[in-house]
Amino acid sequence: MKAKLAKNILLISLSICLGSTALAYGSIHDRYDRKGRIFWHGPANLKKVALTFDDGPSEYTLRILDILKENNVKATFFVVGKNVDRYPQIFKRIVKDGHVIGNHSYSHPYMFLKSSATIRQEIENTEAVVRKFSDKKMFLLRTPYGVENPWVFSEAKNHGYTLVKWSVGGSDWRTTNSDKIVKKIVDNVHNGSIINLHDARRLKIHPHCQSTVNALPKIIASLKQKGYQFLTVPQLLVIKPKLADKI
Secondary structure, eight states, X not given: OHHHHHHHHHHHHHHHHHHHHHHHHTTSOEETTEETTEESBOOTTSOEEEEEEESOOOHHHHHHHHHHHHTTOOOEEEEOHHXXXXXXXXXXXXXXXXXXXXXXXXSOOOXXXXXXXXXXXXXXHHHHHHHHHOOOOOOEEOOGGGOOOHHHHXXXXXXXXXXXXXXXXXXXXXXXXXXXXXXHHHTTOOTTBEEEEESSOOOTTSOOOHHHHHHHHHHHHHHHHTTOEEEOHHHHHTOOGGGGGGX
8 A cells, every 4th residue: 555655656746747847848939839849739820730640550541541632631640660660561652642751659658757768769760660661851759648758858859859749639549430530520620720630550449440531531521611721730830850950
């Protein structure tokens, strides 16, 4: 009982410490509703949004790419390095179709209590496998589960990354109901939204992405009907690789 209590106290203390450090780090620059190098959304005065996909590539990515091409939409794919290694030809198709590639770690660990060395290895291993199959230089980083600690900020800065989260999520990783995914996104999108979907699955309870594939055409059609324009994350946030370390 005492050991469990001590562990809980330690976790609470770390949470407070890490949160304070992140706020202190972020006090340097203001951009939209978050500070420093973390972006949750783009300009609120423009009717523009960005579609992003996490955890791929996978076999479902191919159909997603087909849908994006049919609708003349460019997206941002935050890839997991080990899946790039597993599906190199699908990864190459993402690049060939002109979508933006972001770093989503190599093995998708929970980074909250990871060391600087582990975080660095996750970032660099993904960079290495991306270089193996393309000439793309990544400058966007999305941490697994959207979780950071001070070492994530430090390693992001050292590697020239801008951290990108999301303002609207479809929760498609935990449902097989495509209509729920569509409603959750369409009802919550606003100017500058960064939309979070997944083109691969890690949970055994929902091992496939067919619900996301089924939802995507409806999401695109509904948002276009509302007058939204789809951009990549760099277009929405107006950032470029050479500027990533200065934002």
